[in-house]
Amino acid sequence: MTTRIEKDSMGELEVPASALYGAQTQRAVNNFPISGKTMPEPFIRALLLAKSAAAQANGKLGLLPLEMADGISGAVNQLLNEQNMMQHFPVDVFQTGSGTSSNMNANEVLATLASELTEQAVGANDHVNFGQSSNDIIPSCIHISAAIELDKQLLPGLRHLLQVIKSKANEVDRFVKTGRTHLMDAMPVRMSQSLLSWASQIEQNIELIEGIRPKLQSLAQGGTAVGTGINAHKEFAAEFSRQLSNVTGLAFTPADNFFSHIGTQDIAVSLSGQLKTTAVSMMKIANDLRWMNSGPLAGLGEIELEALQPGSSIMPGKVNPVIPEAAAMVAAQVIGNDSAITVGGQAGNFELNVMLPMIADNLLSSITLLANVSYLLADKAIASFKVNEAQLQKALARNPILVTALNPIIGYAKAAEIAKKAYKEGRAVLDVAEEETNISRDELERLLDPAKLTLGGV
Helix, strand or coil: CCEEEEEECCEEEEEECCCCCCHHHHHHHHHCCCCCCECCHHHHHHHHHHHHHHHHHHHHCCCCCHHHHHHHHHHHHHHHCCCCHHHHCCCECCCCCCCHHHHHHHHHHHHHHHHHHHCCCCCHHHHHCCCCCHHHHHHHHHHHHHHHHHHHHHHHHHHHHHHHHHHHHHHCCCCEEEEEECCEEEEEEEHHHHHHHHHHHHHHHHHHHHHHHHHHCEECCCCCCCCCCCCCCCCHHHHHHHHHHHHHCCCCEECCCHHHHHHCCHHHHHHHHHHHHHHHHHHHHHHHHHHHHCCCCCCCCCEECCCCCCCCCCCCCCCCCHHHHHHHHHHHHHHHHHHHHHHHHCCEECCEECCHHHHHHHHHHHHHHHHHHHHHHHHHHHCCCEECHHHHHHHHHCCHHHHHHHHHHHCHHHHHHHHHHHHHHCCCHHHHHHHHCCCCHHHHHHHCCHHHHCCCCC
């Protein structure tokens, strides 16, 4: 590999000859050969958008020549439209806790490209990074990237999942199944009632995520090194947010308090907690699907999930619930990501949180995973499953818990006696109740009709 010599405040070192970045990026590459995983692409895109917004704000405020500001923005656009953009951003996630290495990586790449575009010397620190610090731009980009991904990926995915669940609930409303509590037989429910419970979970998660968006879209930008705004124009924060809002279509605002946005990651921790709650909802839905699909002979066999692939390398004909399993693994990963983010959130010692890259990586990972699996769970599990009505009816006919409906007439003790006898003898509760009470069979059929029992009341 051919190299060139670059230098920074610490001296000279070799950099790949074709690299757009400079010495500070190369030092980070040398210093952090840890995971081999670079910062997520949505974060880098947000960082580039922030650099463009900062350049335009500084140009409008008379702090950068307009030609230079436009050159920096032009370099950003060039990168955002480049198919292999990420090759220019090789810094590992596990780097300096402020994310300074990633900030300087962007500054150096943009300085190189902007210098070519404007045919003048554009400096990484003095121009691209003007009025900024890693300490405010990296926290800002955590918020910016998460806000964009919520808007473009997760919320549309959850809304699609919600719509599919509601549509399927309407489709299966006529089916009545044995309810279960403690995994044991309970009173009957309509299949639609089970699905609408899922819909309520997803709807609640959407509402809670929507509720955090205004806070997420408040930014540390303008606080610079410690929150005081040193070296930034007093109008920079507001103009930066205006520029960024125009580009993204989202309403970004300066933070009410720069110190809290730089020294803490409470908003990211809060969002992660809501993503964890969404993951828990996904796990519940996935497990219900797996249980209902179990069998088909030795399990519940209430539904048949779409067959997507062979289920075993040794057992011919076996088909497994692969989409719910994948959803359950996504949920487990998001819960794990939240634990890491929680630990990262408490690392705000005095004026700066120092686990920012890890928080960004895990937060964006959770958003991406949940968004992608929402579509799969909706389209390849819920929309396409078939109901095994014969199996539902078979279980309902033998469910002694139906006797609960007779409690107001014969009392709990007598009803329990009938249920136990029906269990013991393996008989339908209707037949046992006819023997053990003075209620006519016609009346018992009316009282113990599973479909009517799903309507509640006495």
